[in-house]
Amino acid sequence: MTAPIDFYFEFASPYGYLASQRIDRIGARHGREVRWRPMMLGAAFKHTGAQPLIHTPMKGEYMMRDLPRFARLLDVPFKAPPVMPANSLAASRACVWLEDEDDLAKRLAKAIFAAHWGEGRDIGEPEQVVGIAESIGIDRTRLLEALADPAIKQRLKDRTEAALGRGVFGSPFIFIDDEPFWGADRLDQVDAWLERGGW
Amino acid sequence: MTAPIDFYFEFASPYGYLASQRIDRIGARHGREVRWRPMMLGAAFKHTGAQPLIHTPMKGEYMMRDLPRFARLLDVPFKAPPVMPANSLAASRACVWLEDEDDLAKRLAKAIFAAHWGEGRDIGEPEQVVGIAESIGIDRTRLLEALADPAIKQRLKDRTEAALGRGVFGSPFIFIDDEPFWGADRLDQVDAWLERGGW
Numbered sequence: 240m241t242a243p244i245d246f247y248f249e250f251a252s253p254y255g256y257l258a259s260q261r262i263d264r265i266g267a268r269h270g271r272e273v274r275w276r277p278m279m280l281g282a283a284f285k286h287t288g289a290q291p292l293i294h295t296p297m298k299g300e301y302m303m304r305d306l307p308r309f310a311r312l313l314d315v316p317f318k319a320p321p322v323m324p325a326n327s328l329a330a331s332r333a334c335v336w337l338e339d340e341d342d343l344a345k346r347l348a349k350a351i352f353a354a355h356w357g358e359g360r361d362i363g364e365p366e367q368v369v370g371i372a373e374s375i376g377i378d379r380t381r382l383l384e385a386l387a388d389p390a391i392k393q394r395l396k397d398r399t400e401a402a403l404g405r406g407v408f409g410s411p412f413i414f415i416d417d418e419p420f421w422g423a424d425r426l427d428q429v430d431a432w433l434e435r436g437g438w
Numbered sequence: 439m440t441a442p443i444d445f446y447f448e449f450a451s452p453y454g455y456l457a458s459q460r461i462d463r464i465g466a467r468h469g470r471e472v473r474w475r476p477m478m479l480g481a482a483f484k485h486t487g488a489q490p491l492i493h494t495p496m497k498g499e500y501m502m503r504d505l506p507r508f509a510r511l512l513d514v515p516f517k518a519p520p521v522m523p524a525n526s527l528a529a530s531r532a533c534v535w536l537e538d539e540d541d542l543a544k545r546l547a548k549a550i551f552a553a554h555w556g557e558g559r560d561i562g563e564p565e566q567v568v569g570i571a572e573s574i575g576i577d578r579t580r581l582l583e584a585l586a587d588p589a590i591k592q593r594l595k596d597r598t599e600a601a602l603g604r605g606v607f608g609s610p611f612i613f614i615d616d617e618p619f620w621g622a623d624r625l626d627q628v629d630a631w632l633e634r635g636g637w
Contacts, residue, residue, distance in 0.1 A: 428507075438507075
């Protein structure tokens, strides 16, 4: 039995969204489970000095041309949200709260990504996250309690620190065993690496 | 007759090197000439606040793992130079000096890239650039005069400013007509764009 692929992502990252639309299929093609691992990318930016692309002169404009073009190529819906980058705390906490229920956590993450980047909804408002969670059958009251729970807040910090410890500085960031791949534009290499067992 | 593809690059950029190994073949496959346009990327970094990847915490380490892996995938030689990023002034000036002799300028650029990233030679030393140029039949004395010529220095500044004016902030940066593509990892999209006439 081979180990799962680790798929690190930040909900506010549009390239994380694009990768999220392909990664499970790539894993399945090679008989590998994919573990979805939300994190707060801002914590990595403190180390790298990076800032959100959208606020970077020249790069921001290019990104807004590259993203819809990339999405059309993948045949994936794309709509720019009203606030970029969104505050992804509620979305990320909701997912780490559910981390022991892997299927449900993954379904929630996909629904959040679809709402945020596919429909342009602002996941920075916790009420939006709660509404998305309800739409896939998650109990509102339990989720609201979890979002306010200091243990869940700490868990997200811990998961983010662990990601940084593995060298994650961007989104998406994928490990096949310990081999790191950064970026939605590395997914073909991820696919090839799994196919060949490295090169 | 369709317009040439514009291929902007910085000699100190290893991803510019990787792209340089594929771009002419992609152009040829679609009957498009490729214009090679060296520039000084540091001028763009002043706008974007970027710094060389190699000096960026976390990203630098990743890059040194990604680069040789990417080069092996493309079956292209790769050897890290002693100084990164190299000072590419002499290399870039030599190429803009020859810009009216497109074939020769391109041969020189390829030879410089091969020496720097394929063999790990330090092109920051002008003598290295002169030696590379001589090896493809360029006259040493004329080149040394050109490298010291204020008009050539100004020409490189002008070419760099013109690149910034088109939105170039990274290396490689490719325009098909006015459609911009940034990164060695966009070359498959460049190929597809030429194939389909956009999407």
